[in-house]
Amino acid sequence: MSSVDPSLSIANPDLKDADVVQKAGLALAGLGVLVLFLSWGGVAIPPSIGLPIALLGILVGTVIYSARLYLNQPEGIKNNGVWFRSLTSRGVLGWVAGIVLTGFYVLLYWFPEYIGFKASGNEGFVALFDPLSMFFKGKPASQWFLYGTLYTLCITALGVKFLFKYRHNRYQFVRTLVVIASQLFLAYLIPEILAGLNYNDVTTASGEYLGYFNTDLKNSWPLDYDFFYDWQLNAFQEPSYQPVGTLYLIIGIAMFLVVTPIITYYVGKRWYCSWVCGCGGLAETAGDPFRHLSSKKLSAWRLERWLIHSVMVFVFVMTAATIYGYFWNTGEVFGLNIYKTFQQPYGFLIGATFSGVIGVGFYPMLGNRVWCRFGCPMAGYMGIIQRFKSRFRITTNGGQCISCGNCSTYCEQGIDVRSYAQKGQNIVRASCVGCGVCSAVCPRGVLNLENGPEQGRTDLPPIIIGNESIKVSN
């Protein structure tokens, strides 16, 4: 997540209904955000003071604001005014948020010097994070450290907001606790601590860099597309990183080959996409106010199927070439330069542009799951398992659907849930990430996420139950 004002994504900017406590919470979060922007703008704020104000201000402010907002009302679904607010209905604020987010991503990926990242000594925005980076691993912050810290902060702060908002729904509550914990520990604290213990990202006293490998256990290939790049495979094997490096290499391969298919068979791809994944984690917390913006049109579904599976094929081909190049040390395959033909285009087009810039930057325009729905190869792979060989389904409760459309509207993956529910058919779709919100917003208790026998999972009943007029002749 970026430095965009989180209060934008948590609040109705129209403050006429906010009481003094809510305003205090917003002010605190706003102060934190202001510090981030001022640093970005080059205002010299001492990091040792500025950083705690920014991080704690945003976290504590958001918690105060949302606790007050939601605990003041009876528990239940809270979508009032979603389509009236500028931020959440593609209004001016939505565009502003989208542009700021997108801009931040562009700078982060391609022009980190503009946010203050300098090898000779950080400035501004990145420098603000130096104290924390020094604390963890004794070296100044990189732009990725800044990004990881803000990303984790967003998932945590807005995850807490989500907990208050959905406190009546235990599925949402448990799921969000796991989302927050997996980001905080698996993606952030453990990798930083490992680096601090010299198991990764080490520069020796003589100035030799020993390499970097992905220490986020859950960031599995093919989502983590550079897992098999030579620099990473070398880092896994770096003698001074053992046994951690080898362990991560083995777990990384097992994640794809063994863990993912087995768990996906039992519970669907939700265990990953809406429970532990970092992209999913951000989508479900910071992205929650934008979930209704995904397109439900048939045309969007057609595009989605082509796009996601193309990316999947792309990553498979790219990785095959990469592994071939690693073992045969050719740098080429069939006369094609592996880096220029495969890795560079994938990294630029998919890794940075699609999953980062568009994936998050376009939240306020296209909804919070653009990447997960149209791009993510991990989601594509699990989607095939979920569709054809899994116990997971969203059960439709007989004839109780009233076609209101809340489920489809709030499906972040753009599934037209209603079209299944009103036929009395279960929803078994490759793209479903199992966030459970369709079930939560259904006013008639028609939808339920279940793991059960595969038998009859996708059946289309000839007649919706409750109508005995028409008999099915056998």
Add this chain to the structure above:
Amino acid sequence: MQHIVIIGNGISGITTARHIRKKSDQRITVISAETDHFYSRTALMYIYMGHMKYEHTKPYEDWFWEKNRIELKRAYVEKVDTESKTLTFAGGESMPYDKLVLATGSKSNKFGWPGQDLKAVQGLYNYQDLESMETYTKDISRAVIVGGGLIGIEMAEMLLSRNIPVTFLVREGSFWNNVLPDGESEMINRHIREHHVDLRLSTNLKEILSDENGRARAVVTDSGEEIPCQFVGLTAGVSPNIGFLEGSGIETNRGIMVDPYLETNVKDVFAAGDCAEFRETNGERRNLEQVWYTGRMMGEVLAETICNKPTKYEPGHWFNSAKFFDIEYQTYGWVWAKPKDNENDFYWEHESGKISLRLRWDKETDKLLGVNNFGFRLRHHAFDKWFKEERTVQYVLEHLRDANFDPEFYKSHEEEIVNQFNAENGTKVSLKKKSWKRILQLVSN
């Protein structure tokens, strides 16, 4: 090829059209004065509340109709001439038909209250009602709702979503108490008050007072109290929308009189949904079934008949659902406000005061007759099958875990329910574990 014309693009008319198309190649025209396309009437409230936009309430994309060769016409039918089989529209245009389906729905009741036709006084049934509600609730300081039923409480929720204070006049001594038994009704009373609605039970509307511009400025209750307000919601039920049929020769009573095949007294003219009234009573059902689900079912059946496979409307076991603010309600079978002489009654309420279960069963046979569940979800297939198999209340309780439809990780209440049942009835029902094998049997036809 016959030309089948359907008046009304609500759930009944559209279901009829879709199913005729599935079965035949007849020419189909659907006429509506309300909207260009079919939308979900049940979702009107969510448009006002900002949960959805109008476009989201349309179950089918706009290209669907042309693709399936269902012609849509936006017009108001003023006259039906059954002799020449011709419809006349407002504006004088006309259209011939071979078969006619009347699916014109309802209109909100007005019981002759003084001031009922003032501006800012309305019901909530159709899209035009939504638009006028949008207009007349701008910048107001209080709204009064008259009539304690489902639409009334939806309207209260709508207004509260825009921070408009609401006074809710309910004729009964407790909310919807002519349908809900006391326990559930009291639960909803509490919940309405929890949402800061000024709930007035046992209170009737006497008149609505006008300001100088012909707009409501206050209501007067039967106790003589004057309540200032700038909007009055009339939600005391609905009646069939059939005024345009006068003089057509089509027999009407409260609704359009139909036989079990949904055919009127005039050949080739049918009626379905809210506007159809059955000549013969069907079990415990009302002759006028103003329920969304039954409208859908009538459409399913009528399509068969129109496609030359005469089929009686034989709905199965009764079911219904609603949501009162944050409390969901489902019901299967028959649960009357007061148990009948042959019925036993059981009511369990969770300590939170927002979750409850009521069972009714036959004193002689122990056969389950009905269930009301509030604040938790039950599987429709389970109860449908148990009614068909005439299961006893003990059997149902024993297998209650199979019927639970709450999301994962929810606290389940079966044990508490069964313990209370055993204590009250001196039975020894013991709960069985949830069994997927049994659930699959419940789901199979």
